[in-house]
Each structure stands twice: as structure tokens, then as C-alpha cells.
Amino acid sequence: MKCLRCRFEDTRVIDTRMGGDGFSIKRRRVCNHCGFRFSTMETPVREEITVEKRDGRIEEFDRQKIATSLRAALKKGDHQRERVEALVDGVVVQLLNGGKKRLASAEIGMVVLDVLKNFDELAYLRYLTVYQSFANLDDLKNQILKNETTI
Ligand SMILES: [Zn+2]
Incomplete structure (x- = not known):
């Protein structure tokens, strides 16, 4: 600007x-x-985001889920509500800026990783590990590969 x-x-x-x-x-x-x-x-242009799960189910986007997964990755000292909320905001803003209304969970994971990478390298790596427990890692790998090849 x-x-x-x-x-x-x-x-x-x-x-x-x-x-x-x-x-x-x-x-x-x-x-x-x-x-x-x-x-x-x-300020975001208010639009509803829906999430497409791997099995094809559609869910509403849930800030709380993002916050929970972030907390699992952050070190204890970074668990303050304001800090976690600010990170979730960063994720939401990026998602809204992306302009898509329906997102695959792997795409959301990528944005979370992107936000974490700028915040804390260790949390980023931890999130990668946590991610495996609630999403398909292959999806994530594909997204990463896709990202790398488009850069
Ligand atoms: Zn100036």
C-alpha cells in the first residue's frame, strides 16, 4: 500500500x-x-465458507476447529486466546481473500500452514504432524507439491 x-x-x-x-x-x-x-x-466481505471433507460430506466452516488444531501445534506460551484468535483471523482472511466458497479441508490446512510458517517454524512443523491425525496426508502432500510447482 x-x-x-x-x-x-x-x-x-x-x-x-x-x-x-x-x-x-x-x-x-x-x-x-x-x-x-x-x-x-x-474487513472481510461476508461470505459463507463451506468445507468439503475427503469423503464428500459438506460442513460449515468452523473457526473453533481451526483454533483447536492451532493450539495443538503452538507451544504453551502461545496459547493465549488473543494470539490464537489472531492466527485464526489470519487464516479466515486468507480464505476469504481466496474468493472460493467451497474449500477442501486440505486447502484450509495449507492456509493454516502458511499462517503458521510466518509465525513460528516449530509450530508449523508440529501442525504438519497434527494434520496427519485428522486429514489425509496425501492430500496435503499434493497441495504442497502443487504449490511448489506453481511458484
Ligand atoms: Zn511516505
């Missing part, structure tokens, strides 16, 4: 927090050129 003051192309996020309603994300940004600071608000 461009700087509001000098219009420099490159600003970076220095703080991200959830809005009071839990459905928005506020980011504090700083311009890499002039140091100007400003805030942006990110």
Missing part, C-alpha cells in the same frame, strides 16, 4: 490487531521512505 503522505510505494506493517468486533483487522503501517505512520482496516 502506498504512503498517504509521500506516495512512496512501499509501506510496512508494524502492528496488527483484531478489531473489537472480532471481524476486522487493524494494521498500523509505516512508510519506508518518510516514516509516516497510518492505520488501515481490513
Whole structure:
């Protein structure tokens, strides 16, 4: 996003927090050129996401499930509700930005992994392990391979 003051192309996020309603994300940004600071608000376009299980069943997207799987991967010190919720928000925002209304559980797993990778390498690896217990690992591998080949 461009700087509001000098219009420099490159600003970076220095703080991200959830809005009071839990459905928005506020980011504090700083311009890499002039140091100007400003805030942006990110709100999802409200759309329902459904999840297609491997056996073809359709379920509603459940934040709680994501939170539970995240907690299993995070180290104890990162179990605070706010932190887990912020990570879930990161997942939801990415899913909504992807624009798909129906997602395979493996696709959601990929997004969770993506969010975790940026947050904590160990949690990322642990999630990979946890993932095997509730999803088909082959799906995940295929997604990873697909991702790597499209990069
Ligand atoms: Zn600037």
C-alpha cells in the first residue's frame, strides 16, 4: 500500500490487531521512505465458507476447529486466546481473500500452514504432524507439491 503522505510505494506493517468486533483487522503501517505512520482496516466481505471433507460430506466452516488444531501445534506460551484468535483471523482472511466458497479441508490446512510458517517454524512443523491425525496426508502432500510447482 502506498504512503498517504509521500506516495512512496512501499509501506510496512508494524502492528496488527483484531478489531473489537472480532471481524476486522487493524494494521498500523509505516512508510519506508518518510516514516509516516497510518492505520488501515481490513474487513472481510461476508461470505459463507463451506468445507468439503475427503469423503464428500459438506460442513460449515468452523473457526473453533481451526483454533483447536492451532493450539495443538503452538507451544504453551502461545496459547493465549488473543494470539490464537489472531492466527485464526489470519487464516479466515486468507480464505476469504481466496474468493472460493467451497474449500477442501486440505486447502484450509495449507492456509493454516502458511499462517503458521510466518509465525513460528516449530509450530508449523508440529501442525504438519497434527494434520496427519485428522486429514489425509496425501492430500496435503499434493497441495504442497502443487504449490511448489506453481511458484
Ligand atoms: Zn511516505
